[in-house]
Amino acid sequence: MVSRGDGARQRMLTAALDVLDDAGLAGFTMEAVARRAGASKATLYRRWPTTGALLVDAMDATYRPFPTPDTGSVTKDVTEILTAFVTLLERTPFPRLLAAFIDAAERDPALSELHTDLTNRRREPLLTVLQRGRDRGELAPDTDPELTTDLLTSPFFYRHFVAHRPIPRRMIPDVITRVLNPCRVRGLTDC
Amino acid sequence: MVSRGDGARQRMLTAALDVLDDAGLAGFTMEAVARRAGASKATLYRRWPTTGALLVDAMDATYRPFPTPDTGSVTKDVTEILTAFVTLLERTPFPRLLAAFIDAAERDPALSELHTDLTNRRREPLLTVLQRGRDRGELAPDTDPELTTDLLTSPFFYRHFVAHRPIPRRMIPDVITRVLNPCRVRGLTDC
DNA sequence: CACTAACGGTACGATAGCGTTTCGATGGAG
DNA sequence: CTCCATCGAAACGCTATCGTACCGTTAGTG
Numbered sequence: 001m002v003s004r005g006d007g008a009r010q011r012m013l014t015a016a017l018d019v020l021d022d023a024g025l026a027g028f029t030m031e032a033v034a035r036r037a038g039a040s041k042a043t044l045y046r047r048w049p050t051t052g053a054l055l056v057d058a059m060d061a062t063y064r065p066f067p068t069p070d071t072g073s074v075t076k077d078v079t080e081i082l083t084a085f086v087t088l089l090e091r092t093p094f095p096r097l098l099a100a101f102i103d104a105a106e107r108d109p110a111l112s113e114l115h116t117d118l119t120n121r122r123r124e125p126l127l128t129v130l131q132r133g134r135d136r137g138e139l140a141p142d143t144d145p146e147l148t149t150d151l152l153t154s155p156f157f158y159r160h161f162v163a164h165r166p167i168p169r170r171m172i173p174d175v176i177t178r179v180l181n182p183c184r185v186r187g188l189t190d191c
Numbered sequence: 192m193v194s195r196g197d198g199a200r201q202r203m204l205t206a207a208l209d210v211l212d213d214a215g216l217a218g219f220t221m222e223a224v225a226r227r228a229g230a231s232k233a234t235l236y237r238r239w240p241t242t243g244a245l246l247v248d249a250m251d252a253t254y255r256p257f258p259t260p261d262t263g264s265v266t267k268d269v270t271e272i273l274t275a276f277v278t279l280l281e282r283t284p285f286p287r288l289l290a291a292f293i294d295a296a297e298r299d300p301a302l303s304e305l306h307t308d309l310t311n312r313r314r315e316p317l318l319t320v321l322q323r324g325r326d327r328g329e330l331a332p333d334t335d336p337e338l339t340t341d342l343l344t345s346p347f348f349y350r351h352f353v354a355h356r357p358i359p360r361r362m363i364p365d366v367i368t369r370v371l372n373p374c375r376v377r378g379l380t381d382c
Numbered sequence: 383c384a385c386t387a388a389c390g391g392t393a394c395g396a397t398a399g400c401g402t403t404t405c406g407a408t409g410g411a412g
Numbered sequence: 413c414t415c416c417a418t419c420g421a422a423a424c425g426c427t428a429t430c431g432t433a434c435c436g437t438t439a440g441t442g
Contacts, residue, residue, distance in 0.1 A: 008419075024298050026217045031399055040420045045401070096297045102352050103294040106287045107215050116355045123354075147346075147365060154349035155341045161293050162348055163314075163341070164307045174338060182373050199389075222429055231390045236431070 012037045012044060016058035021093045025100040028055065052104075056114050059101055062094070063118055068125040074133035075176060078152065081126050082172050085153065089160050090167060099161060123149055139180075151179045203228045203235060207249035212284040216291040219246065243295075247305050250292055253285070254309055259316040265324035266367060269343065272317050273363050276344065280351050281358060290352060314340055330371075342370045 015037035020028050028051060034041045048054035069080045088094050105112040130145040155175050159167050206228035211219050219242060225232045239245035260271045279285050296303040321336040346366050350358050 022298075024294055025215070029399060030401085034420095038420085040422090041400090042402080042404095042421090043419060046418090098353075099294045099297045103215055103290045105355065106290045107213075112355055115353075119354050144365075147362075147369070150346045150349055150354070151342065151366070151369060154345035154353075155338075157353055158341055158345035158348055161352075162289075162306075162345075163310050164296065164303055171338075174335075175342070178338070178342060178373060179369070182369060220429060221431085225390095229390080231392090232430090233391090233432080233434095234389060237388085 008039065008043065009047065012039055012047070012054075013058045013061045015039075016054055017062065017093070017097060020055070020058070020100050021096050024096075025104050028100070030054075052108055052110060055101075055104060056110060059097065059111075059114060059118065062097060063121060066122065066125040068128050070129075070132070074129065074138050075180065077129040077133075078126065078176055078180065079172060081129065082152065082156070082176070086156055086167055086172065089156060095160055102161075123153075126152065148179065152176070199230065199234065200238065203230055203238070203245075204249045204252045206230075207245055208253065208284070208288060211246070211249070211291050212287050215287075216295055219291070221245075243299055243301060246292075246295065247301060250288065250302075250305060250309065253288065254312060257313065257316040259319050261320075261323070265320065265329050266371065268320040268324075269317065269367055269371065270363060272320065273343065273347070273367070277347055277358055277363065280347060286351055293352075314344075317343065339370065343367070 012033065016028075016033045019032045019036050023032065030041055030044050030051060033039075033054065034044050037044075044054070048057065066081060066084060069077045071077055071080075101111065101115060105115040126149045127145050130139065130143070130148055133139045134141065134143050134145065152175060155171070156167060159165055159171075203224065207219075207224045210223045210227050214223060221232055221235050221242060224230075224245065225235050228235075235245070239248065257272060257275060260268045262268055262271075292302065292306060296306040317340045318336050321330065321334065321339055324330040325332065325334050325336070343366060346362070347358060350356055350362070
């Protein structure tokens with residue numbers, strides 16, 4: 001029925017992400033978002049009672065599912081996912097949004113919950129690929145997909161947000177080799 | 192010569208960290224820090240022209256060197272360091288400070304540089320332990336201490352800041368086993 | 383003990399965001 | 413084409429922080 005509001009809603013969410021991107025959490029105000037969206041503060045408050053609620057919806061809108069490749073080789077599948085992930089980390093506004101969001105999530109339980117939820121959704125493709133590899137017998141039966149997912153993705157987060165150093169392309173195969181080889185069943189590995 | 196100022200400086204840096212801890216970067220203002228320190232804004236501005244400069248000094252003051260154990264066993268040394276690290280992550284204000292700092296570092300080059308510097312200093316004990324293990328022949332000669340340090344520490348950062356889940360105690364030996372075993376020279380490992 | 387630099391407290395005008403209200407314009411549904 | 417919910421714009425009083433200035437006090441120096 002109402003279709004006028006939908007466009008406005010999208011414009012505001014986009015504006016919210018823009019503001020968060022280049023002003024950080026400190027500059028994330030209703031006024032700034034309204035200004036950027038070319039919208040009225042009243043319209044903004046009509047939908048979101050607090051900046052926290054707006055931030056939740058805005059971040060939720062950023063989620064785009066990763067592809068879940070199925071080439072038949074765990075190494076190839078994981079390489080594909082990690083490559084897409086590193087691209088996201090180095091060539092999009094995503095990490096700056098995430099940085100602001102991590103800070104906010106440390107203090108607001110609602111944001112913390114959403115953050116957990118978004119992260120879990122983002123982990124799924126890698127989990128699926130690892131489970132398939134285990135079912136196929138390519139990985140050892142006692143492989144823990146959860147821990148392995150942590151080990152595979154966390155170094156790239158760390159490099160970007162903590163160590164603050166660039167991510168060389170060959171870091172991807174290096175990490176995969178170091179993390180995945182001990183999981184391989186004998187005969188398929190050079191471990 | 193001047194000894195009155197030193198105490199005041201420390202009080203202000205401590206207050207700055209307190210404010211950052213429970214108000215985040217958004218609440219990190221000169222007024223708030225002065226209030227918390229029981230100091231005058233004028234005194235604050237006398238030493239630090241901007242909140243950024245104050246933040247740099249305050250974060251720099253948080254650095255406490257980790258012990259660098261030398262038990263003769265790489266596993267024991269690494270376990271000790273990672274245990275201390277997880278404690279820091281779960282039982283101190285450190286992670287909330289770091290979260291605010293990560294956000295700030297995404298936008299301020301000076302903070303980014305300091306962040307890199309602090310991180311490098313914090314990495315040193317683990318690097319030293321790994322290098323000693325390699326020199327002793329306990330780890331393979333082609334072991335890359337830098338990458339190994341990334342692999343050992345990053346999962347815990349990830350768990351806390353991104354996945355937002357608790358860190359079970361046995362995650363420490365699990366990570367060590369998965370990361371370190373492939374590096375061991377044949378005959379010393381059950382890989 | 384007297385001096386002086388540094389300090390805490392306070393007030394200042396200026397700016398910015400808050401959350402709310404009013405009002406006139408607009409565009410989609412019937 | 414008409415109607416009315418939704419919208420943008422603007423103004424409201426309020427509060428907080430900014431950066432600076434002044435003044436009386438205090439704690440180390442010589």
